[in-house]
Amino acid sequence: TVEVPSLSKVYEEYFNIGAAVNLTTIKSQKDLLRKHFNSITAENDMKFIEIQPAEGKFTFEKADQLAAFAKEHGMKMRGHTLVWHNQTPEWVFQNADRETLLQRMKNHITTVMQRYKGTIFCWDVVNEAVTDEGPELLRSTKWLEIIGEDYIEKAFEFAHEADPDALLFYNDYNESNPEKREKIFKLVKSLVDKGVPIHGVGLQAHWNLVNPSLEDIRTAIERYVSLGLKLHLTELDVSVFNFEDKRTDLTEPTHEMLELQAERYHQVFQLLRQYQNHITSVTFWGAADDYTWLSDFPVRGRKNWPFLFDENHQPKESFWKVVHY
Ligand code: XIL
Numbered sequence: 001t002v003e004v005p006s007l008s009k010v011y012e013e014y015f016n017i018g019a020a021v022n023l024t025t026i027k028s029q030k031d032l033l034r035k036h037f038n039s040i041t042a043e044n045d046m047k048f049i050e051i052q053p054a055e056g057k058f059t060f061e062k063a064d065q066l067a068a069f070a071k072e073h074g075m076k077m078r079g080h081t082l083v084w085h086n087q088t089p090e091w092v093f094q095n096a097d098r099e100t101l102l103q104r105m106k107n108h109i110t111t112v113m114q115r116y117k118g119t120i121f122c123w124d125v126v127n128e129a130v131t132d133e134g135p136e137l138l139r140s141t142k143w144l145e146i147i148g149e150d151y152i153e154k155a156f157e158f159a160h161e162a163d164p165d166a167l168l169f170y171n172d173y174n175e176s177n178p179e180k181r182e183k184i185f186k187l188v189k190s191l192v193d194k195g196v197p198i199h200g201v202g203l204q205a206h207w208n209l210v211n212p213s214l215e216d217i218r219t220a221i222e223r224y225v226s227l228g229l230k231l232h233l234t235e236l237d238v239s240v241f242n243f244e245d246k247r248t249d250l251t252e253p254t255h256e257m258l259e260l261q262a263e264r265y266h267q268v269f270q271l272l273r274q275y276q277n278h279i280t281s282v283t284f285w286g287a288a289d290d291y292t293w294l295s296d297f298p299v300r301g302r303k304n305w306p307f308l309f310d311e312n313h314q315p316k317e318s319f320w321k322v323v324h325y
Contacts, residue, residue, distance in 0.1 A: 005323050006035050006036055007323060015276065015281050015282050016283075018037060018039030018040060018041055018282065018283030018284065019037045019040055019041070019283065019284050019286060020040070020283065020284065020285045021033065022042070022044060023045070023066070025287065026040075026066065029290075032287055032288055032313045033287055037287065038075050038076060039078060040069065040070050040075055040077055041077070041234070041235075041283055042062075043285070044087070045062040046080055047080070047084070047087040048088040048089065048108065050087070052108055053089055054091060055091050055104070063116075067119045070119065078121070078122055079120040079124065080127070080171075081124040081127040081171065082109050082123060082155060082159065083126045083152075084128060092108075096146055097146070098147050101147050101151075102147060102151075102154060105151070105155060106154075106158045109125075109155065109158040109162055113159060113166060117163045117166070118165075120166065121167060122167035122199075122200065124170075124202055125168045125170065125198075126155050126156070126170055126171070127171045128173065129141070129143075129152055129170070130180060130183045130187055138152075152187070152191065156196045157197065168198050168200070169198070169200040169234075170188055170198060171201075171204060172184050172202070172203075173204040173206055173235075175201075176203070176212035176216045176217045178216065181220045184224075188201055188227055192228070200230035201230075201231055202232050202233075203220070203224070204234055204285075206235060206239075207237070207268075208242050209238065209240060209257065209264055211243065214271065217268070221278075230278065231278050232279070232281040232282070233272070233279065233282040234283050235284075237285045237294060237306035238307075239304055239306050240254075240257040240261060240305050241304065246299075248299060248301070250302075252305075253305040258305075258316065258317055261305075261316075261317075261318050262316070262321045265318040265321055266318075269322045269325065284308075287307060289307050289309065289310050290312075290313070292305075
């Protein structure tokens with residue numbers, strides 16, 4: 001039998017290795033998480049709708065259990081997420097003018113961040129505010145509609161006041177797409193130029209076997225690095241299905257998929273290691289192939305196998321390529 005090295009130990013000198021978790025996986029994947037990961041993110045349990053489903057009614061039970069897991073096992077924890085257009089309850093925007101909504105935003109950010117002060121070292125303060133298509137910079141959301149463009153800087157200001165020690169991130173997907181990349185760059189640069197307290201850019205990194213290209217990933221990293229901020233990969237997964245692949249009948253990944261995935265992970269981590277002064281955390285959006293949100297997205301019920309560990313928590317070819325570089 002071969003010794004399986006700890007992923008987070010192998011990468012100790014480079015960056016933290018994180019996993020998104022929930023109350024099920026901290027049990028079912030406990031040993032794997034403890035061995036290979038030194039950071040966690042709540043997959044859903046710290047989102048607005050989970051933590052404040054009704055005004056002033058804070059429900060921290062699940063989030064607290066995840067925070068306790070991190071503490072108990074000496075792991076770091078990323079906070080995800082405070083201001084987003086998804087998984088935010090209706091009441092937040094009801095009968096809200098600018099001042100009311102700012103007040104609700106501030107109250108949420110302050111209450112949540114102060115509760116996890118000292119446990120959560122960084123927060124995705126604003127998630128996915130940039131639009132994918134068209135000439136517009138910002139996604140049209142209730143936050144934008146009711147408050148105006150400065151909702152983003154307000155969120156960062158409230159966050160900084162709530163926990164001056166926390167690292168504050170702007171987080172987005174399609175971050176390596178050239179058009180979206182420039183929009184994200186423009187938004188974050190405007191925040192930096194205004195002196196808004198922002199410390200990092202989160203690259204969600206929901207990738208597949210071919211997209212985005214390694215060159216596009218490199219260019220995106222270079223571009224964000226030029227802002228002088230930290231970078232985190234916040235939600236890394238490598239889907240075995242490329243965009244045009246519509247198959248829904250696979251019960252296991254093909255040999256070819258696993259080979260391509262291993263080569264892909266090999267190249268990606270080789271690239272990430274070159275930015276060790278800038279990339280300080282790499283979080284997978286899960287830990288092993290027995291559980292991934294991709295088995296329901298973008299195709300409902302289509303199983304996917306995006307991680308370094310298989311359904312039985314055994315290292316895949318991808319894992320070996322990442323640790324034996
Ligand atoms: C996803 C979760 O994994 C799912 O369980 C949930 O149903 C929807 O949200 N970008 C993000 C994450 O910032 O919060 C999303 O997580 C995945 C895309």
